[in-house]
Amino acid sequence: MADPEFILNAWHVGALSHEVEAEALFPRRLLDRPVLFYRRERDGTPVAMLDRCPHRFAFLSKGRRSGDDIECIYHGLRFGPDGRCTRSPYQDSPPPGAAVEIFPVVERHRMIWIWMGDPAQADPATIPDHSHMDREDMRPLLWHVQFAGNWQLGNDNLMELSHLFWLHTSSIGGWKPDAGATPGEVYSARSADGKVFSRTLVPDITRPGVFDNNIPAGQAYDQWTATVWEAPANMRVTMGAVPAGDDPASLRQPYMEQTHCITPETAGSSHYFSGFTRTFELDRDAEGDRRFVEFFRGIFEREDGPMMEDIELQMASHDLFAHHPLVLPRDRGAVLARRMVAQRLAGEQAARGNAQPEPALAG
Amino acid sequence: MADPEFILNAWHVGALSHEVEAEALFPRRLLDRPVLFYRRERDGTPVAMLDRCPHRFAFLSKGRRSGDDIECIYHGLRFGPDGRCTRSPYQDSPPPGAAVEIFPVVERHRMIWIWMGDPAQADPATIPDHSHMDREDMRPLLWHVQFAGNWQLGNDNLMELSHLFWLHTSSIGGWKPDAGATPGEVYSARSADGKVFSRTLVPDITRPGVFDNNIPAGQAYDQWTATVWEAPANMRVTMGAVPAGDDPASLRQPYMEQTHCITPETAGSSHYFSGFTRTFELDRDAEGDRRFVEFFRGIFEREDGPMMEDIELQMASHDLFAHHPLVLPRDRGAVLARRMVAQRLAGEQAARGNAQPEPALAG
Amino acid sequence: MADPEFILNAWHVGALSHEVEAEALFPRRLLDRPVLFYRRERDGTPVAMLDRCPHRFAFLSKGRRSGDDIECIYHGLRFGPDGRCTRSPYQDSPPPGAAVEIFPVVERHRMIWIWMGDPAQADPATIPDHSHMDREDMRPLLWHVQFAGNWQLGNDNLMELSHLFWLHTSSIGGWKPDAGATPGEVYSARSADGKVFSRTLVPDITRPGVFDNNIPAGQAYDQWTATVWEAPANMRVTMGAVPAGDDPASLRQPYMEQTHCITPETAGSSHYFSGFTRTFELDRDAEGDRRFVEFFRGIFEREDGPMMEDIELQMASHDLFAHHPLVLPRDRGAVLARRMVAQRLAGEQAARGNAQPEPALAG
């Protein structure tokens, strides 16, 4: 049996709230299984259903809604939001036990979270905190992109923010004449309570013109960044700035809070849900906000995405440590996250070892 | 060794008669091997040759004809319709034993049937009966399409004609307001003599405007459909209609007789040879007939083909039963066919077990 | 472990001299590993470096030059032409031992030769002789093409030049009315000193208008071709012509000397470096020479390349002999080369058997 690639017993972001419209059947591949999302008519609460009819495996997302039931396009079986078959044509009642798999879902922080492991363990209290996304006054923005690489490359990328000064030199990272010479930088990373906390202080930066950070243009500042990571791939990144040389403790409010959640599509491709809230330029209209999203999406699509796709090509397996990578001081946060993921994967594999074998149907 | 995917000792349709023109070298991949079809000059009888030169494996179909011999384009070897090498440049006579594999072929019912298993077992008497295709007066029409799915999905699709009322709702199946409520429908399926016979009576249908069935437009009718299936994937479907409520036995003549033959291209892609004869609209000209073909080909390409390709994606293996599908009453015919195929595949595998190993050359 | 596909302890052509420009970072996949070529600032001597940063595996070829160092685009590590890490940001000095793999290279005969096996065995004296490419007065021309087939198909193709009369009938080979009847042709092949020498005399040819061979147009001539092959896939082909019937010994000078070197890109795709020097039409200008290159490149791309790609499709493994091919008299040279390659591959595999296992990182 191959090494497991996915953490099953965890909440993953399946979709952003705005992606699943009221009437729609919204299909998405997650953890290499096909999932159908839709919303109940009465109250709009989301449903997540295996996107495969148990009869002959048509995609249910290509079927039709009949109220809150989904009717398969191939031979007309209907399934309700609890997964049970509600009508089988040519029979007085559906075959006993006929059902499609349903996944627990919770809509929270403008995202739809899905649990694809053992449903008995699905506790909404363990959904990572992205409550800043509930702050209307901070203008929450969220978007979805994809990359053709393993989901853990997203952790690696975001837990090693020093790449801002190289990969993003020409976009959001062009702040220092020679980033390699970095007197005064402070970096720390530690793990606790199943989380990784990392912190960077970069002193004496000159701001690019991209976005405001509450420091007047042209004035040097000290930038600090704090990241909280939770498995499988949830990150909250808080960014603050004070005039160069000021006591960081004098900061009253970070200027930006970012959300980064990555969900495997397959072992070699990923969904990336990204966004932020802010304290600056709050008077932008919807079109102005849209331009923010396009700007950041563009950076990802030109810089981070291709980089992760390159690395996917370069790695024969997805186990970083098997490749004996060079380890640098700034890798500490990324390495702590990699280790926690490895532990979770091994733990789930051991637990499955005592349970029934996997079903023959891969989907 | 992987499970066998193809029944070798059987007649498969390799090509439609009209596809192989008098002068042409016609290549087609069948059962995952390259085959070259061509016609002898004298009487046009077809030849089927492995489409690979035994020297350095060029496709012979890219060569040239020299009478009934095929000359390889790469270094000029020539092979006759019996497979034997007839000339080797730079030698007085061809190397003893030099030959390319020849497959038994029979042209019958406007199709060229090929036998790719043990030639000693190739008995033309076992070619399935599609003799209605010989009836010029019934305007035989045949065409070829392909789908990116395992050939057995074609059996599943055609042996479960209830899909007419869902998948084909907007084309040929839009006949009933709620197909799921079906009082009076009668369905039966049984196997005998290595065949599966299924029969459906659907009462009180209103005809779509697509084609005539000898019932006046606007008049309700009872439709019956009888299917005869033979391994590997040959079906003859007879369709008849009587005014609603009449005794089916009063039917003097079915209005349509369909031919459906599926031949594997590879394990995951298939050739589908389809056609019909009819008793209606016999005065159509060639252009009118061409429109019939385009209409049915279009339905396949928009509806059945994509469905089978979806299911191919959804199935990790081609063994339906390993996926524990939901089984419905209307599946009886399809399940009987699946079982017969499984038996044939297992039988051939067992027979090979006692024989020599497979050659190193896959093609 | 799969059969080895590449001879590691050998000089392969990695690039043509003109492909690697002074300032450029030139990436190329060779023997299924990513290689970065560039030139030192001071004297332009070439460097070949594994094109993968040892930190998180970014392609170094996407980085930046800093003098003769390469700076990784992802997190800024720098590596010198000896492979050693020269700067790690956020550290006073690079981690001890941090380095990227460097491959021995030699620039000779207008090509950059690379050694990807054990560096201790890399002896420039064993680079095959293509010194005719150093003769400015013979107007050396070299170009690069690729084909989607195993590299040994290039040996097979070029060691069996009889294909000129079939595959190239409509381009450079259209010389004889019926090439299959060949009175007077003489062919021989023998191996010695790890080389294969083959020789063909084709009498009484009429020249196509393509290029001059020092025989007046319209006059029949006898053509002789001598090939020297060296592993892995280096060939030098000398072509001469005398008026038909003359003593071949009367030839004062061959009219053309060809270079053919093939280097694996992956097991199923290859780089082909090809070129020639000549004694005719020496007064062509650069544009005239460019048209020569385009002409030969075009023949390859329409005729030889597709043929090798066909054969790649037809062969389940790359071991020709496992397919029990028909062997013809003219195959002698190709078969001798195949055998020498098989011996070298087996020898290297045996040597590795006693050494450490392959690293986990495939690249």
Ligand code: FES
């Ligand atoms: S596949 Fe869904 S009803 Fe048959």
Ligand code: FES
């Ligand atoms: S490959 Fe056919 S003659 Fe050589």
Ligand code: FES
């Ligand atoms: S991948 Fe090159 S420095 Fe990190």
